[in-house]
Amino acid sequence: MNLGLLCWMFWGASAMWFVDAIVEYLDIGSEYFNPAPADMLNDLFLGLSVVALALVIWIIVLLIKDPKGVIKSKIFRK
Amino acid sequence: MACFAAPAAEAIIVAAASKIIEKNENKSEEIEVSFDGINVESAHKIPFSRKLRWLSFIQLGGAVLLMFEHIWHGEIVPFFPFLTAASDTVSLGQMLYEIATTGVAMAVFTTAIWLVMLGVSAVIEKRAIREAKAISKTK
Numbered sequence: 001m002n003l004g005l006l007c008w009m010f011w012g013a014s015a016m017w018f019v020d021a022i023v024e025y026l027d028i029g030s031e032y033f034n035p036a037p038a039d040m041l042n043d044l045f046l047g048l049s050v051v052a053l054a055l056v057i058w059i060i061v062l063l064i065k066d067p068k069g070v071i072k073s074k075i076f077r078k
Numbered sequence: 079m080a081c082f083a084a085p086a087a088e089a090i091i092v093a094a095a096s097k098i099i100e101k102n103e104n105k106s107e108e109i110e111v112s113f114d115g116i117n118v119e120s121a122h123k124i125p126f127s128r129k130l131r132w133l134s135f136i137q138l139g140g141a142v143l144l145m146f147e148h149i150w151h152g153e154i155v156p157f158f159p160f161l162t163a164a165s166d167t168v169s170l171g172q173m174l175y176e177i178a179t180t181g182v183a184m185a186v187f188t189t190a191i192w193l194v195m196l197g198v199s200a201v202i203e204k205r206a207i208r209e210a211k212a213i214s215k216t217k
Binding site: 012015019 | 081082085132135136137138139140141142143144146147150179180183184187188191
């Protein structure tokens, strides 16, 4: 399933966003924990889109690598 | 603005280094183990080039997803100069400052995570080889 790729991407992104959050907290202080509802909604959609993008990258890599040779066998059978 | 540039650059360097190391790497220590006396399996240490690839995957994966965030916020555009902050000198300076501070902090933090992973992996590998040796002695 090549799930390792997804794991690396989410792991890396989480670590980087964490650093970004710390930097923002140092910049704006406690206001960081009181975001406007519109910003929260925007961040929610952004988060979901990032997960969707990672899944798209993962499926493309999986199709190209074709670890079990499913696509290859389908192509050569016809 | 473009903080993902620092970890992305490190990921590219690390990926190149892992390729070079992989070519010059000696075969890792390998022990043959049989748990049932019939089937023989081999246990070996994970090569360092593969461990380096973990770091490049963490950093490149994170940088790609972070780049998407910058596209979302309109900081990356599909036309020259591609980064909106690069259009004037004042914001260019801010962007370079952000790369040098936040970007470098991201690269350092992901490298620190990787170093912890190396430590955990070394402990697991040593334990597995020690147990495999003990099992093969008793058989």
